[in-house]
Amino acid sequence: MAFVVFHGILVIRGAAQLTPSGRGAARDHLVDVYAGWTGANNSYGFFSPRISPQVIARATLQVEHNERREQFVSVSQAFDFRTTSMLSWFIQMDADRLLTRVLAAYWLGREPNATRVDITLSQYVLPSMPNWRRGDRPREVEVRRASFLRK
Amino acid sequence: MSGPSGQIPRLYRSLLRPAPGAAFAVLRVGTASVLLAKLIAEFTHLDDIYGNNGLAPWMLSEIQLADFAPRMSWVSDLLSRWLVNPEQHTLRCVVISYAAALILMLFSLGGRWPAAVAWLTHLMLLGSGGLSAYGVDTFGNIALFYSFVMPYGCLRESVVTMGLSSRNALWLRLLQLHMIVVYVVAGTAKARGAEWWNGEAIWRSLMQPQFRVFDYSWLAYVPAIPTFVGWLTVVIEIGYPFGMMCRRIRPLWLAAVVGLHIGIGSLMGLRSFAAIMIVLNLAAFGGEFVRRVAGRIARRD
Numbered sequence: 001m002a003f004v005v006f007h008g009i010l011v012i013r014g015a016a017q018l019t020p021s022g023r024g025a026a027r028d029h030l031v032d033v034y035a036g037w038t039g040a041n042n043s044y045g046f047f048s049p050r051i052s053p054q055v056i057a058r059a060t061l062q063v064e065h066n067e068r069r070e071q072f073v074s075v076s077q078a079f080d081f082r083t084t085s086m087l088s089w090f091i092q093m094d095a096d097r098l099l100t101r102v103l104a105a106y107w108l109g110r111e112p113n114a115t116r117v118d119i120t121l122s123q124y125v126l127p128s129m130p131n132w133r134r135g136d137r138p139r140e141v142e143v144r145r146a147s148f149l150r151k
Numbered sequence: 152m153s154g155p156s157g158q159i160p161r162l163y164r165s166l167l168r169p170a171p172g173a174a175f176a177v178l179r180v181g182t183a184s185v186l187l188a189k190l191i192a193e194f195t196h197l198d199d200i201y202g203n204n205g206l207a208p209w210m211l212s213e214i215q216l217a218d219f220a221p222r223m224s225w226v227s228d229l230l231s232r233w234l235v236n237p238e239q240h241t242l243r244c245v246v247i248s249y250a251a252a253l254i255l256m257l258f259s260l261g262g263r264w265p266a267a268v269a270w271l272t273h274l275m276l277l278g279s280g281g282l283s284a285y286g287v288d289t290f291g292n293i294a295l296f297y298s299f300v301m302p303y304g305c306l307r308e309s310v311v312t313m314g315l316s317s318r319n320a321l322w323l324r325l326l327q328l329h330m331i332v333v334y335v336v337a338g339t340a341k342a343r344g345a346e347w348w349n350g351e352a353i354w355r356s357l358m359q360p361q362f363r364v365f366d367y368s369w370l371a372y373v374p375a376i377p378t379f380v381g382w383l384t385v386v387i388e389i390g391y392p393f394g395m396m397c398r399r400i401r402p403l404w405l406a407a408v409v410g411l412h413i414g415i416g417s418l419m420g421l422r423s424f425a426a427i428m429i430v431l432n433l434a435a436f437g438g439e440f441v442r443r444v445a446g447r448i449a450r451r452d
Contacts, residue, residue, distance in 0.1 A: 004321045011329050015336045033219045037274060039293040044336045046286060049344025051355040077361075077420050078192040082200050082283035084361045086207060089282050102207060109204050126358050128351055132371035138358070 010040035054124040055087035062116040096144045104148040118147045174438030175301045181430030182294040183256035189423040201280035209279045223279035270295035287423040330435045331392045338388025350377030362419040
């Protein structure tokens with residue numbers, strides 16, 4: 001009974017995003033470890049309060065004087081959800097520069113013959129419904145562009 | 152007339168009321184089916200998603216992890232005692248253990264320990280590939296934890312005949328509380344945004360390239376539809392505790408929630424997420440319904 005009550009309190013605490021008092025640091029740490037393992041520390045505000053624009057990443061590889069364009073989205077839907085989730089995480093963390101490096105390392109590792117890779121990050125900006133009716137259409141707004149050379 | 156002092160024992164009795172064991176069988180088998188299907192769907196991209204040479208190296212993903220959170224580098228460090236290049240084998244090792252544990256769970260073999268192995272390996276995949284995690288991973292973790300700690304019975308026994316003692320019923324109440332918290336928080340967070348009241352949230356969700364299964368651009372010319380769906384979503388989520396706790400309207404509310412997730416799965420392509428949410432809902436509030444259906448099938452056999 002006590003364990004069930006304890007877990008229930010942690011679920012509510014996690015959902016309300018309350019932080020421990022900090023008075024019992026070691027005890028709080030143990031509780032946090034437990035909550036992390038069991039998923040009792042999650043908050044559940046999916047798709048709220050607003051829908052963030054999707055982040056799109058593109059890589060242009062130079063492989064022995066031939067240019068090839070790669071898009072991270074549309075490999076398969078199962079993969080797309082994950083890449084998009086990762087891209088959004090970096091943008092939320094304001095770490096877009098780090099993201100371009102991560103993606104460049106991924107592509108240079110995947111393509112051993114590539115000598116250069118250009119990474120472009122953009123946001124997919126969708127017009128509102130009234131603006132769509134007035135003729136506006138989605139556009140991609142570039143957030144960051146970076147080039148990387150293999151040494 | 153009973154006063155507040157009379158309500159407390161009634162609430163206590165209600166919490167400890169015996170519950171159908173079908174709930175736990177649904178949770179165990181349903182969770183295993185969904186996570187196995189997800190693993191199969193991701194099979195060709197496992198290295199990209201979870202590998203150290205994938206989209207996000209472990210070192211980067213593991214920075215955000217709390218102390219003692221399970222991670223792939225633990226297995227890699229362990230394997231480095233015997234292997235020269237352990238990273239190549241780490242992912243294989245973890246994924247094989249994960250799949251084997253899920254298969255045992257699916258057939259209700261090995262007691263509750265397969266759920267423990269599946270939970271631990273799921274946490275490792277989630278930890279080291281966590282930058283790309285989304286809803287299904289979070290709820291998969293929650294479902295695996297409950298599958299491990301909840302009472303165990305063989306499949307036929309659990310579904311058809313097993314009733315839960317008052318003590319075991321508490322675990323079901325915990326899962327119910329967890330689901331109520333999930334929906335109330337999700338619903339109130341949505342209600343705070345204007346986009347959910349004017350249909351823009353539904354429009355923007357369906358029109359994003361990642362979720363676009365069909366062409367939904369026609370919705371811009373009938374904004375009443377996305378507006379209605381937005382309102383309906385908020386009402387279903389915020390009304391979840393009332394709908395589920397009131398036994399008379401519970402079947403209706405359960406059908407509405409399952410319908411909501413079928414909609415998310417089919418119209419936005421989030422099939423694994425929709426499926427794990429349906430499993431959790433059926434386990435938490437559909438035990439009686441599952442037992443009745445299974446009982447009818449068993450009698451016919």
